[in-house]
Amino acid sequence: METRFRRILLTALMLCYSSLLVAQQPAADDDSVMIEPSIERIEFDEAQIDTEDLEILLMLGYLSIEDFGVNELLQFNLNYHVNESIFVQVSFGQSDGGETSYEIITQGAPLLTPSERELSYYNINIGYNLLPGEAFLGDQLAHNTAFYLSAGIGVTEFAGDDRFTINYGAGYRFLLNDATGIYTDFRNHVFDMDTFGENKATNNLAFTLGISWFF
Amino acid sequence: MVLCCLLMGMSVAGAESEPAPLTIADPFIELRTGPASSYPVFHVIDRGEQILVLRQKTVWFKIRASDGKEGWVNKQQLQQTLLPDGARLQLSELQQDAFIERNWEIGMMTGELEDAPVNSVYGAYNFTKNFATELTLSHSTGNVSSSTIYKVNLMMQPFPQWKYSPYFSMGLGNIDVDPQATLINPEDRSNQIGQIGFGIKRYLSRRFILRFEFNDYVVFSASNDRDDNEDISEWKLGFAVFY
Known part of the structure; x- marks a missing residue:
């Protein structure tokens, strides 16, 4: 009996948590779009220089x-x-x-x-x-x-x-x-x-x- | 759609192979016609202009200016340029630390094995800063015979941070002795050997190490005809490159 209660409780908790995550997802996306720089940044990589x-x-x-x-x-x-x-x-x-x-x-x-x-x-x-x-x-x-x-x-x-x-x-x-x-x-x-x-x-x-x- | 993706992938790859342009921060940098200080300066590029690095030979870099002129700039001048984000370019400078942290070492040495000239090549792998294993192939040419030594040894370098860093080695291997063809009764011999040795490594610059060592070999040649094992010694001087 006790284990069954525990299982139901845990399932409910999991559901709540996952719905919270789903709710947070779009918000995070919006943030990243706002700070995305429009210029493509080119890194200088020393290893790219052809050493002969x-x-x-x-x-x-x-x-x-x-x-x-x-x-x-x-x-x-x-x-x-x-x-x-x-x-x-x-x-x-x-x-x-x-x-x-x-x-x-x-x-x-x-x-x-x-x-x-x-x-x-x-x-x-x-x-x-x-x-x-x-x-x-x-x-x-x-x-x-x-x-x-x-x-x-x-x-x-x-x-x-x-x-x-x-x-x-x-x-x-x-x-x-x-x-x-x-x-x-x-x-x-x-x-x-x-x-x-x-x-x-x-x-x-x-x-x-x-x-x-x-x- | 697939073709589109492929083309996009290719264009991205193309963009990656082109290094980023650098901006000149010094009042000017000098372009030489070749990768050495003895070549004449034929062009200068002013502050604020952008350059592309094309290739490197020793400490010289071939660059292309925005007007298409190509020439060689030394490392010191290239260090005075700015990255796309405005930071100063820092080219990696190998120092003593790189020597201490090295993994692989390949080198060649020359010296004398019992008064006969000896040449050897070796490759070493460093497990830690202090311990390494080494595979050596030596070839000696004497007046009456030539010999080939293969050996594997374990090396201990207790003070890798020292300028002249000592090391000790112990190894096992094999010696093949091939007598001169002009001798009356030439007899080929192959014996196991044991080796102990000590030496000094000195970090030079960039990837180079200078190395001197002294080895003592015991040739396990005792048999029915011969009572004692032979004892031979060797000194060698050489250099190595590490990675």
């Missing part, structure tokens, strides 16, 4: 491997522009060693297996935009450019071994627009080789042309 400090590069060119001829080189770079002058760079490259003069003349047994002839490397470099500037195409177009220097360390895998490598070089960056650039780069990769008995430092020159995208 990272740059990916695809480079093609030639690598002269000491004693193993000149061969095609494919290289990928990822640049991070720390400030207007300095950038850090990670690069991966791949090429193939040709035949040595000895192998060509004697027509004897090859010194390296085909897989040992594959050359690949990675480098971590620091670059400096030494001469930022502008290049003018005709009297209407101006393009931002930079002559940069960069150097770093890495590892080259060639002739079956990993070889500690230092590399240094210079290049020219020509920006087609704010997001795309054209590169030309000249670089020396120095690593030790002991394949022919004595251990000697080899200088391996690379010339590459590339295209880059900022993102």
Whole structure:
């Protein structure tokens, strides 16, 4: 009996409360209409600004491997522009060693297996935009450019071994627009080789042309 | 009706991708031809005029003036502009606090592992201000062999607020040793390793950290042929970016 009374009482109370809510609803709407501003407000959101400090590069060119001829080189770079002058760079490259003069003349047994002839490397470099500037195409177009220097360390895998490598070089960056650039780069990769008995430092020159995208 | 809704949605999305115009509060701001202080100033925009921010490279912002001229303004000058509601623009400035509160850290280091050059890359996740876990891949090239180390470790940074903040680490991993091809009897080896280390992190600016560390590894190489475990040490210097 007691629970039934309680239930009826509660139901009545709920009904009263909900009708009150319904009665209040339109009043609240009227208020909001009165203070609604007629101008649409545009917020400035910093996250909307397109930040372009990272740059990916695809480079093609030639690598002269000491004693193993000149061969095609494919290289990928990822640049991070720390400030207007300095950038850090990670690069991966791949090429193939040709035949040595000895192998060509004697027509004897090859010194390296085909897989040992594959050359690949990675480098971590620091670059400096030494001469930022502008290049003018005709009297209407101006393009931002930079002559940069960069150097770093890495590892080259060639002739079956990993070889500690230092590399240094210079290049020219020509920006087609704010997001795309054209590169030309000249670089020396120095690593030790002991394949022919004595251990000697080899200088391996690379010339590459590339295209880059900022993102 | 559906088409109408779609069009409206598109126009709203279009409006959202365009950042709000800013009003110049300084007597004037200078527009440069490129994103560096060495590029010449070619135009000035007077107080009261409105500009749109188009893109950012390092601390330089490309803006478009109401007359359509586009050029690069540095961050300091852009901070002197007003938002649509009249408040001064506050661009986020990463400070030491951001370093303390960081979640992710990616970096590279270089140094020496037992007199042989070593390079490594790492990624770290910070659980709290003091504790982090880190995954490191190192590659070392010596005169007689090259080795690859994979390790996972737990790091403790007791005083993240210090300018030179020390940390301690303990980890486990694996070392693969690949002897030079010119050796007579090359023998590839793979052993488990244990590591303890300490180092110092220094917050530089924006998202950059400088880091120096010293590690001691125990290579669990004891076997029937070899009596003792090997003990090797390593120092590395590097930098990292955090998010």
